[in-house]
Amino acid sequence: MTETAIELVGVNKWFGDFHVLKDIDLTVGAGQKVVICGPSGSGKSTVVRCINRLEKHQKGTIRVNGTELRGDAQTIAAIRSEVGMVFQQFNLFPHLTVLDNLMLGPVKARGLTRAEAEKTARHYLARVHIPDQADKYPGQLSGGQQQRVAIARSLCMEPRVLLFDEPTSALDPEMISEVLDVMIELALDGMTMVVVTHEMGFARKVADQMVFMDAGEIVERGAPEEVFAAPKSDRCRKFLSQILQH
Amino acid sequence: MTRYLPFAALLLLGGCSSSSTWGWYVIDPTTASGWINIKFLVSGMGDTILISVIAAAISIALGLMVALPALSHRRWLRIVNRVYVELIRSIPLLPMLFWVFYGLPIIFRSMGLNIPIDPFWGAIITLALSDSAFTAEIYRAGIQSIPKGQHEASQTIGLSYAQTMRYVILPQAIRRILPPLANQFIYIVKMSAFASVIGMQELTRRANELVVTEYRPLEIYSLLIVEYLVLVLIISAGVRWLERRMSADERI
Ligand SMILES: Nc1ncnc2c1ncn2[C@@H]1O[C@H](COP(=O)(O)OP(=O)(O)O)[C@@H](O)[C@H]1O
Ligand SMILES: [Mg+2]
Numbered sequence: 001m002t003e004t005a006i007e008l009v010g011v012n013k014w015f016g017d018f019h020v021l022k023d024i025d026l027t028v029g030a031g032q033k034v035v036i037c038g039p040s041g042s043g044k045s046t047v048v049r050c051i052n053r054l055e056k057h058q059k060g061t062i063r064v065n066g067t068e069l070r071g072d073a074q075t076i077a078a079i080r081s082e083v084g085m086v087f088q089q090f091n092l093f094p095h096l097t098v099l100d101n102l103m104l105g106p107v108k109a110r111g112l113t114r115a116e117a118e119k120t121a122r123h124y125l126a127r128v129h130i131p132d133q134a135d136k137y138p139g140q141l142s143g144g145q146q147q148r149v150a151i152a153r154s155l156c157m158e159p160r161v162l163l164f165d166e167p168t169s170a171l172d173p174e175m176i177s178e179v180l181d182v183m184i185e186l187a188l189d190g191m192t193m194v195v196v197t198h199e200m201g202f203a204r205k206v207a208d209q210m211v212f213m214d215a216g217e218i219v220e221r222g223a224p225e226e227v228f229a230a231p232k233s234d235r236c237r238k239f240l241s242q243i244l245q246h
Numbered sequence: 247m248t249r250y251l252p253f254a255a256l257l258l259l260g261g262c263s264s265s266s267t268w269g270w271y272v273i274d275p276t277t278a279s280g281w282i283n284i285k286f287l288v289s290g291m292g293d294t295i296l297i298s299v300i301a302a303a304i305s306i307a308l309g310l311m312v313a314l315p316a317l318s319h320r321r322w323l324r325i326v327n328r329v330y331v332e333l334i335r336s337i338p339l340l341p342m343l344f345w346v347f348y349g350l351p352i353i354f355r356s357m358g359l360n361i362p363i364d365p366f367w368g369a370i371i372t373l374a375l376s377d378s379a380f381t382a383e384i385y386r387a388g389i390q391s392i393p394k395g396q397h398e399a400s401q402t403i404g405l406s407y408a409q410t411m412r413y414v415i416l417p418q419a420i421r422r423i424l425p426p427l428a429n430q431f432i433y434i435v436k437m438s439a440f441a442s443v444i445g446m447q448e449l450t451r452r453a454n455e456l457v458v459t460e461y462r463p464l465e466i467y468s469l470l471i472v473e474y475l476v477l478v479l480i481i482s483a484g485v486r487w488l489e490r491r492m493s494a495d496e497r498i
Pocket of ligand 1: 015018020038039040041042043044045046047
């Protein structure tokens with residue numbers, strides 16, 4: 001029995017009158033990889049963003065490594081220290097070098113010395129296969145390299161869980177695989193991952209659980225082979241046939 | 247418009263030739279009395295610059311403090327910002343100057359405080375206060391121009407709000423903030439002329455005093471305008487240099 005890393009029970013969220021998440025239940029065991037897919041606007045980003053409190057849910061419970069996510073600053077800080085996030089648009093700090101991007105969190109939030117932080121930063125830069133770009137600015141890197149820096153920046157905080165929100169959607173096709181390769185390596189190393197993506201090859205390779213969302217609901221879930229081979233719902237079948245055509 | 251230019255030129259030339267309209271002797275540097283007058287007028291430059299620089303420095307700090315509540319997700323903090331900006335922005339400078347110089351000491355006295363306000367600090371407080379509404383708006387616009395993703399990425403690596411501002415947002419926003427902030431300095435320099443009204447011996451006050459004794463308003467006020475022109479042109483050159491530097495820095 002693996003311990004539970006993330007648990008969502010009956011999570012609901014509204015943007016004004018708009019019911020964006022409807023009774024979301026999701027359990028992610030430690031070391032598990034969950035891939036979330038679904039049409040645009042179905043609420044995938046919102047689910048992921050609720051897990052580290054970039055968005056606030058209004059009903060239901062979210063637990064991360066056993067801690068219930070409530071509104072107080074202390075809990076939020078505790079949960080964010082265990083949960084890293086990689087964004088579609090990278091969101092690197094353009095005014096800082098790659099090395100400083102990686103060191104900012106460890107030095108300012110975790111209180112490491114600059115020497116310790118630099119050692120960690122160089123370690124993770126090597127892990128995402130760009131050890132020689134440390135002194136460049138993000139604007140001087142390709143999209144694929146920037147996203148790998150963003151992954152390394154998250155890793156420098158030594159998180160127990162990594163969230164990815166469409167990490168390859170903003171990339172030119174030829175750069176997608178270099179990012180996916182890094183993510184696969186992380187997955188094989190045992191990182192707990194929640195990944196919003198339409199890269200079905202990645203899902204097949206690493207996902208323990210596939211989740212299909214539509215209109216704020218989890219419509220279907222299961223092992224990737226099952227979902228791909230025999231989607232139960234029409235909506236999921238239609239969606240998969242559309243994205244697998246490409 | 248151009249039709250009238252020859253007439254205007256004619257008027258000016260005619261004026262120069264007939265001493266009844268123009269009397270440059272009051273500020274003729276080749277005569278002893280003219281030179282003394284010039285020195286008297288130009289020596290107001292020190293106070294004009296000093297008042298402006300101190301007021302600008304206060305406004306730059308105050309403006310940031312006023313701008314930050316505008317970026318809060320708490321409604322009442324945003325309202326505090328709006329009220330401050332709208333109120334301060336709508337008070338004309340001269341009434342505000344009178345209120346600060348003549349009114350504020352009374353408030354201080356009623357609170358049992360003995361804080362006299364001399365013309366120097368009266369002018370500085372008024373200019374800084376009045377300008378802070380504009381610098382606050384400059385900060386707000388500059389900070390809001392930084393994409394939301396920068397805040398979110400900072401949050402996910404555990405930075406506090408203050409750390410996010412200090413290390414991520416402001417260093418990027420400064421490029422949008424500095425040029426208009428420097429531009430505001432021109433506004434302060436020009437508005438510092440109002441300090442003359444409460445007895446501050448800066449450029450305008452000195453010109454007024456000399457006009458009273460010499461009866462040569464045309465020449466003296468012309469020189470006064472040139473004095474401000476020189477000051478403002480120097481600052482403008484500085485602003486343009488700053489703008490070039492900020493946009494040349496491609497990284498940010
Ligand atoms: N801050 C917001 N305010 C209002 N509506 C929002 C906000 N963020 C997202 N939405 C809406 O919520 C829905 C789900 O958004 P999102 O979770 O980003 O979907 P997905 O990631 O699946 O494309 C969309 O219809 C979107 O327009
Ligand atoms: Mg999305």
